[in-house]
Amino acid sequence: MSAKRRLPLGAKRAIWIVVGAVALVFAVQGGEYSTLDLVRQRSLTGTLRIQVDSLQRIVDSLGRYRDRVLHDPALQERIGREEFGWVRGDKEILYRFDAPDSTLQ
Numbered sequence: 001m002s003a004k005r006r007l008p009l010g011a012k013r014a015i016w017i018v019v020g021a022v023a024l025v026f027a028v029q030g031g032e033y034s035t036l037d038l039v040r041q042r043s044l045t046g047t048l049r050i051q052v053d054s055l056q057r058i059v060d061s062l063g064r065y066r067d068r069v070l071h072d073p074a075l076q077e078r079i080g081r082e083e084f085g086w087v088r089g090d091k092e093i094l095y096r097f098d099a100p101d102s103t104l105q
Contacts, residue, residue, distance in 0.1 A: 007015075028035055068075050080086035087093070 077088065
């Protein structure tokens with residue numbers, strides 16, 4: 001008859017420690033998202049939240065400007081003068097010199 005070979009008690013303990021360590025590492029780092037991925041996502045969430053807040057302030061500012069353009073006659077006149085060369089009343093005369101048309105030569 002053959003005698004079964006048994007591992008010494010120290011070797012069994014070492015194997016269980018290694019198995020436990022591997023299970024612990026898998027529990028912390030394994031799965032769909034590792035701990036490092038979660039830390040990176042939390043950091044990215046903070047950065048995106050700051051960007052969203054900044055963009056929201058810009059959108060609010062543009063909304064206020066749009067309302068002023070629609071309802072403030074002084075701003076409408078200023079934009080007309082600066083952008084389109086409009087004049088006001090009978091006291092102002094606007095002279096505009098265009099370049100000659102090259103197709104008429």
